[in-house]
Amino acid sequence: MSDRIQAVRGMNDVLPQETPAWQFLEDNARRVLESYGYEQIRFPLLERTALFSGAIGESTDVVSKEMYTFEDRNGESLSLRPEGTAGCVRALLQHGMLQGQTHRLWYQGPMFRHERPQKGRLRQFHQIGAEAFGLDGPDVDAELILLGERLWRRLGLTGISLEINTLGTPESRARYRDALVEFFSSRRGELDEDSRRRLESNPLRILDSKNPDMRALIDHAPRIDEHLDAESADHFGRFKELLDAAGVGYRVNPRLVRGLDYYTRTVFEWLTDKLGAQSAICAGGRYDGLVASQGGPDTPGVGFAMGLERIIELLRLEQGGFDSTPHAYLLLLGETAQVAGTALAEKLRDALPALRLVMNAGGGSMKAQFRRADRSGAQYALILGEAEAQSGEVAVKPLRGEGEQQTVSSEALPAWLAERLELGAG
Numbered sequence: 001m002s003d004r005i006q007a008v009r010g011m012n013d014v015l016p017q018e019t020p021a022w023q024f025l026e027d028n029a030r031r032v033l034e035s036y037g038y039e040q041i042r043f044p045l046l047e048r049t050a051l052f053s054g055a056i057g058e059s060t061d062v063v064s065k066e067m068y069t070f071e072d073r074n075g076e077s078l079s080l081r082p083e084g085t086a087g088c089v090r091a092l093l094q095h096g097m098l099q100g101q102t103h104r105l106w107y108q109g110p111m112f113r114h115e116r117p118q119k120g121r122l123r124q125f126h127q128i129g130a131e132a133f134g135l136d137g138p139d140v141d142a143e144l145i146l147l148g149e150r151l152w153r154r155l156g157l158t159g160i161s162l163e164i165n166t167l168g169t170p171e172s173r174a175r176y177r178d179a180l181v182e183f184f185s186s187r188r189g190e191l192d193e194d195s196r197r198r199l200e201s202n203p204l205r206i207l208d209s210k211n212p213d214m215r216a217l218i219d220h221a222p223r224i225d226e227h228l229d230a231e232s233a234d235h236f237g238r239f240k241e242l243l244d245a246a247g248v249g250y251r252v253n254p255r256l257v258r259g260l261d262y263y264t265r266t267v268f269e270w271l272t273d274k275l276g277a278q279s280a281i282c283a284g285g286r287y288d289g290l291v292a293s294q295g296g297p298d299t300p301g302v303g304f305a306m307g308l309e310r311i312i313e314l315l316r317l318e319q320g321g322f323d324s325t326p327h328a329y330l331l332l333l334g335e336t337a338q339v340a341g342t343a344l345a346e347k348l349r350d351a352l353p354a355l356r357l358v359m360n361a362g363g364g365s366m367k368a369q370f371r372r373a374d375r376s377g378a379q380y381a382l383i384l385g386e387a388e389a390q391s392g393e394v395a396v397k398p399l400r401g402e403g404e405q406q407t408v409s410s411e412a413l414p415a416w417l418a419e420r421l422e423l424g425a426g
């Protein structure tokens with residue numbers, strides 16, 4: 001075992017028994033996103049490193065410590081994408097799509113961050129993200145929240161809460177930054193090592209400290225709402241009114257600062273109480289300066305991304321029961337049956353697109369084929385021997401629970417299966 005090549009640490013395989021939950025999540029997310037008019041965009045996993053350092057910020061943990069960066073054969077510095085917003089903006093700019101247009105977009109796929117792997121924190125993880133461009137009002141901020149809430153409802157998730165905050169404009173944020181630097185510098189002795197480092201590089205992130213010993217100090221730090229500009233305060237007020245009117249519960253968390261530098265005004269996180277430390281299942285906010293900072297026209301933007309591994313874990317805890325085992329296994333006994341069986345299997349799949357039917361391959365005795373049928377997890381064995389092939393019939397035997405073997409004509413078989421498996425014909 002030890003000399004066999006293993007997956008890279010923090011990069012997981014998704015095995016067949018796990019994929020139904022992924023598909024359930026992905027299908028529902030796509031449907032909900034489309035129901036709000038969001039269109040899918042796909043962009044590369046690799047980009048120039050400068051895109052990420054410019055968009056996300058040199059001093060963020062993501063850029064300074066976590067990116068998978070390497071030189072390609074031409075000596076160009078490339079990085080695996082640690083998130084999707086930067087690549088999305090790059091793609092829109094490159095294709096001239098931000099000349100005053102609005103866009104509602106979504107994407108999905110793997111992201112890469114060299115973090116310390118633990119439960120709910122991986123080095124290759126997957127996100128579904130949504131981004132809205134060219135819309136500067138709090139109405140679209142609220143739309144993204146309602147979209148998220150609708151998805152949690154559809155997935156049947158409970159115990160999910162919403163935290164919101166505003167970071168103001170870059171100017172008011174800079175004033176707040178100064179106030180924080182002044183405060184924390186005067187209490188330098190009480191800072192832990194991480195926070196002392198952040199005091200130099202990214203003082204807002206001190207507020208995000210997970211160290212319980214820092215809590216009391218952070219509680220006394222200046223609050224962002226004391227430094228907010230009037231327009232951002234108004235934007236935030238109207239955002240909250242829209243959430244109130246829609247009946248969405250939330251908590252204003254003035255310490256919510258986010259780990260990426262591009263945010264302005266609204267920021268938010270959806271949290272669960274069921275996953276321990278990795279409680280954020282979805283997070284995002286407004287980034288009104290990002291497009292311009294990448295050389296594009298002044299274009300507001302707002303979006304979020306959800307961490308699929310964390311939501312899958314919630315689905316596993318709360319729902320279970322995702323199933324991709326076959327409904328039926330077709331046993332073929334003898335050469336005539338082999339030929340007739342292939343045709344029969346195709347007919348069944350034509351008639352019942354939702355049917356999961358495995359046809360025995362590789363021959364074998366009746367006993368061996370029954371054993372395979374049983375192991376497949378199928379609910380029914382469909383048995384086609386020489387006699388049945390002649391008479392246009394199939395023997396059907398339930399493999400789980402009670403029930404006798406019976407004979408059904410191959411004509412009637414689709415309806416027979418549809419009724420028992422609740423598949424619905426056609």
Ligand code: HAM
Nearest residue numbers: 083085121122125280281282283284285303304305307
């Ligand atoms: P983020 O907060 O860095 O934001 O990531 C969003 C979500 O991805 C997190 O809430 C979490 O669920 C998941 N996630 C992040 N890192 C990991 C990891 N190492 N392992 C597992 N899951 C993880 C962004 O990425 C922004 N681009 C979101 C956004 C879009 N803001 C505006 N538009």
